[in-house]
Amino acid sequence: MNTPNLHLYVLAAPLLTAFAVNLLGRVSRTWIGPLVLGALTFSAGGALMTLLHVLREGAFRYTIGNWQPPLGIELVVDPLSALMLLLVSAVALLATSSALKSVAHELPGREHLFFTLYMILIAGLLGLVLTGDAFNLYVLLEITAITTYGLIAMGSGRAALSSFNYIIMGSIGACFYLLGVGYLYILTGTLNMADIAQILPGLDAPAAIATAFAFLMVGLWVKMGLFPLHVWLPNAYSQAPTGAGAMIAPLMTKVTIYLMIRVMFSIFSPDYTFLAHAGIQAGIVWAASLAIMCASGLALAQRNLRRMLTYILVAEVAYMVGGVWLANGTGITGAILHIVNDAMMTLCLFLAAAAIIYRTGSLEFDRLNGLYRRMPVTMAAFTVGAFSMIGVPPTCGFFSKWYLILGAVRAGHPEFVTALLISSLINAVLFFRIIELAYFQPASDLSRSEPQQAGEAPLLMLSPLLLSAVALVAIGLGSGPLIENIIRLAMPPGFAP
Amino acid sequence: MIYHSSMLPLAAVCISLLATVPILLSDCKPNLRESWTLLAGIGKFLLVASMLPAVLSGHGFVFTLAEVVPEVPIQLRVDAMGMFFALVASFLWICTSLYSIGYMRTLEEHNQTRYFASFTMAIAATIGVAFSANLLTLYLFYEMLSLATYPLVTHECNADARTSGRKYLTYILGTSIGLVLPAMIITYALTGTLDFTAGGILAGKASAATLTLLLVMFLVGFAKAAIMPMHGWLPAAMVAPTPVSSFLHGVAVVKVGVFSIVRIILGIFGPGLLQNLDLGVIITTLASITVLVASLVALTQDNLKRRLAYSTIGQLSYMVLGIGMLSAAGMTGGILHIAMHAFGKITLFFCAGAIYVASGKKYISEMDGLGRRMPITYGAFLLGALSIIGVPPLGGFISKWNLLSGTIESGQWILLLVLLTSSLLNAAYFLPIVYRGVFAGTGGNGSPVEIREAPLFCLIPLTATALLSVGLFFFPDVFLELVHIAVFR
Numbered sequence: 001m002n003t004p005n006l007h008l009y010v011l012a013a014p015l016l017t018a019f020a021v022n023l024l025g026r027v028s029r030t031w032i033g034p035l036v037l038g039a040l041t042f043s044a045g046g047a048l049m050t051l052l053h054v055l056r057e058g059a060f061r062y063t064i065g066n067w068q069p070p071l072g073i074e075l076v077v078d079p080l081s082a083l084m085l086l087l088v089s090a091v092a093l094l095a096t097s098s099a100l101k102s103v104a105h106e107l108p109g110r111e112h113l114f115f116t117l118y119m120i121l122i123a124g125l126l127g128l129v130l131t132g133d134a135f136n137l138y139v140l141l142e143i144t145a146i147t148t149y150g151l152i153a154m155g156s157g158r159a160a161l162s163s164f165n166y167i168i169m170g171s172i173g174a175c176f177y178l179l180g181v182g183y184l185y186i187l188t189g190t191l192n193m194a195d196i197a198q199i200l201p202g203l204d205a206p207a208a209i210a211t212a213f214a215f216l217m218v219g220l221w222v223k224m225g226l227f228p229l230h231v232w233l234p235n236a237y238s239q240a241p242t243g244a245g246a247m248i249a250p251l252m253t254k255v256t257i258y259l260m261i262r263v264m265f266s267i268f269s270p271d272y273t274f275l276a277h278a279g280i281q282a283g284i285v286w287a288a289s290l291a292i293m294c295a296s297g298l299a300l301a302q303r304n305l306r307r308m309l310t311y312i313l314v315a316e317v318a319y320m321v322g323g324v325w326l327a328n329g330t331g332i333t334g335a336i337l338h339i340v341n342d343a344m345m346t347l348c349l350f351l352a353a354a355a356i357i358y359r360t361g362s363l364e365f366d367r368l369n370g371l372y373r374r375m376p377v378t379m380a381a382f383t384v385g386a387f388s389m390i391g392v393p394p395t396c397g398f399f400s401k402w403y404l405i406l407g408a409v410r411a412g413h414p415e416f417v418t419a420l421l422i423s424s425l426i427n428a429v430l431f432f433r434i435i436e437l438a439y440f441q442p443a444s445d446l447s448r449s450e451p452q453q454a455g456e457a458p459l460l461m462l463s464p465l466l467l468s469a470v471a472l473v474a475i476g477l478g479s480g481p482l483i484e485n486i487i488r489l490a491m492p493p494g495f496a497p
Numbered sequence: 498m499i500y501h502s503s504m505l506p507l508a509a510v511c512i513s514l515l516a517t518v519p520i521l522l523s524d525c526k527p528n529l530r531e532s533w534t535l536l537a538g539i540g541k542f543l544l545v546a547s548m549l550p551a552v553l554s555g556h557g558f559v560f561t562l563a564e565v566v567p568e569v570p571i572q573l574r575v576d577a578m579g580m581f582f583a584l585v586a587s588f589l590w591i592c593t594s595l596y597s598i599g600y601m602r603t604l605e606e607h608n609q610t611r612y613f614a615s616f617t618m619a620i621a622a623t624i625g626v627a628f629s630a631n632l633l634t635l636y637l638f639y640e641m642l643s644l645a646t647y648p649l650v651t652h653e654c655n656a657d658a659r660t661s662g663r664k665y666l667t668y669i670l671g672t673s674i675g676l677v678l679p680a681m682i683i684t685y686a687l688t689g690t691l692d693f694t695a696g697g698i699l700a701g702k703a704s705a706a707t708l709t710l711l712l713v714m715f716l717v718g719f720a721k722a723a724i725m726p727m728h729g730w731l732p733a734a735m736v737a738p739t740p741v742s743s744f745l746h747g748v749a750v751v752k753v754g755v756f757s758i759v760r761i762i763l764g765i766f767g768p769g770l771l772q773n774l775d776l777g778v779i780i781t782t783l784a785s786i787t788v789l790v791a792s793l794v795a796l797t798q799d800n801l802k803r804r805l806a807y808s809t810i811g812q813l814s815y816m817v818l819g820i821g822m823l824s825a826a827g828m829t830g831g832i833l834h835i836a837m838h839a840f841g842k843i844t845l846f847f848c849a850g851a852i853y854v855a856s857g858k859k860y861i862s863e864m865d866g867l868g869r870r871m872p873i874t875y876g877a878f879l880l881g882a883l884s885i886i887g888v889p890p891l892g893g894f895i896s897k898w899n900l901l902s903g904t905i906e907s908g909q910w911i912l913l914l915v916l917l918t919s920s921l922l923n924a925a926y927f928l929p930i931v932y933r934g935v936f937a938g939t940g941g942n943g944s945p946v947e948i949r950e951a952p953l954f955c956l957i958p959l960t961a962t963a964l965l966s967v968g969l970f971f972f973p974d975v976f977l978e979l980v981h982i983a984v985f986r
Contacts, residue, residue, distance in 0.1 A: 387644070390670075390674070391674065391678075392640045392641075392644065393633070393636065393637040393640060394563075394565075394571065394637055399565060399566070402566065402682065405678070405679065405682045406682050406685065406686055409682055409683055409686045410686055417679060417682075421674060421675055421678065421679060424674050424678075425670075425671060425674055425675060428666070428670050428671075428674065432663075432666055436659060436662070436663075439648075439651070439654075440651070440654050440655075440658075440659055476565075477562070477563040477565065477571070478563070479565050479566075480563060480564035480565045480566065480567075480570070481564065484564075497567075
């Protein structure tokens, strides 16, 4: 058995670094930056090579310690998980660079604690992407959740309360998921996804299987913050320390969407998911459409940039859920593409928010006046991110929206088309409101009175922001090859873009 | 037309896009900054013009930027129609750049760097629209143009500009996302392509009802063409500095709207399909209403720029009306009017700006006797106005002649009546301005003595465009030839 072990190192690097950061970070703060950046650069590089390997050689399975399933833990490295692996490690790397500055600014003296949790969280996310075991998935889900609770609670103000709310909702979601796995275990006697998938079609227990499926789905929906199960998300993500928010917001929801896709297509089959229960598929698309509208509407009511972004995030989650449940290749392509795109857009916007908060100390709308003059580079990147959220070509947000709408047209779901268009228009209103505030400053607010606030954020925050903005256009222009070479291979069998 | 792979279209689009960087960097050196603008403008025109002989002899150029959606790449393609529009836009852009320098410096406007940078992006987007090979690429540049012009419309940065900016975006972005985008995706779902193909791609792909819906979505969705009721943004956008109004809201932005509609009718639907389904009447009805109502409203406007804006709304629908006739002469006239109106209207706006620079006056009622102080400006204004009214020997006559013969050719007598009525209205709202300027106010001490002609940087461009309006009457060959290739092949 001679499979490459690279993906395992991708996973192990942040995990081991977490402990090194805790120990060495106590001695000297200066160790933290090189350690985390080094580990994540290694992970991102390894993830890229893993992806290339998979594209060249095809998908493979890997058993940790060579313990064969169903007893051992199996990792699945296929085009979809390799793509996610690269996405998670790359986004984490960019976010970390900015987080180093903002954590030193917001949590002086506690950097080593922050980055310990932070690195474990990244390791957990990478593990979630790779695992081929339903129970293992639960464990990793809890690892990411618990570290996230800790990170959010380190924020200021009411962050602890928000974290507590999240703990309750997150635990409920985890319980649902665990119950679902329990049902499956009772039915099949195994926890390995591939084994379950093989055994399930031969069983004659429709009610029990349906119950398991429902529990798994609802559990993941709570975890990803699908409207109306989202109530924990805006508070938690907007009150977390800036550095944590910029990594959690882009990745956590997207990885959970990925898990939903895994459960739908790797544990259950597309046939079962879409066809076994009449009306469910159409019903979920309807629910997602309503969710998009409601979340976008709520975003309009926010008066703080980061809170506004979190509500947009809730709407975007419904984009992807709806896209997957359109039950055609185009919709699923759109959803997978949107996982990548939304992670990058959210990253870009949260990094911009981090840079702004670093310089001005606030993201309340009335403090954003004149930002185009004070931080032109940051605002240029923010504008690119905003255009991508609105869906202006050639930014990547346009192309995933294109596939989502096209999928909805082909599947005959006008309500989803309408919801996506209205949400795009609302995004235009939301972002142009910010752009207006930052662009037309009242003459009195020329920052002469507060010169120390003028100027751009430090390079460590600015460069990942610019990289992510450039990536938005690059991914947009490259979406053809991206779909043709990677996402097409990542589709469930029987579906084509 | 035979297409050759070439970098020329890309270079023509990108030269001004790239120029934004040195423009932004030479913030503190206005002369250097404006040299970049002019250099990019002249370079762009030369690049466009260098492709002209090939296009006239039936050869086009194509460049694929990226494969983004199956069968729909981001692709630039130079054909007769695109060449026609690009030629007009890139030439007038040079005049506007010169004019901008005179206007902005005399008025000592703020944020000139941002202004010139946005302007170069806008012209890049305009040429991009002209050279788009398919609807997706066109949409990309269309949106880019909307966003690049936002800082120009809101240049004044006051409450007025903010309101207008909102209105501008609501109309332009709202319709393009809300109507054009879904219409485009439905078209793609029906046909699997978005390529502009002679004869259209939609024939036989959908029911008459669906096609009608799509047509209306496109017509209303391209709000830059300002077909009523989607015209409200244009008068509002007049808060922008006059060079912006003259070039963008007299030529580039609005004509991008008309051009998009032309592309939709010629390349997506195809005149034959529209004729079979009798859908031309939808287009001509909407356009006729706009022509008449806009001309009537223009009569009531006292603000000179707003009057010109309503005149533009009416004239844009002339073009749409011509295309909607679906007859050869009508389409020729409609497309030709893009160029003829461009030269006339930009002259008028230049004159309005020159009057403002020289005297600070915006309202027609304040301009009594001004013509005697500014004879060159008023002379040019008269030429521009006559061209738009359609009087020989001015360029506007040729397009109107074609439009009129189009109505006769297709026997649409009501449209003939609409065009003639509108021409009378055009005369009624333009000529009094000249009359008041030259003959009124002789009794009193009239205008203050110190009002003189605007600076040379303003005066030269407006004289040039006015004379060219005359020249186009005598030498319309290049444009006519391009239009004939576009319509008949």
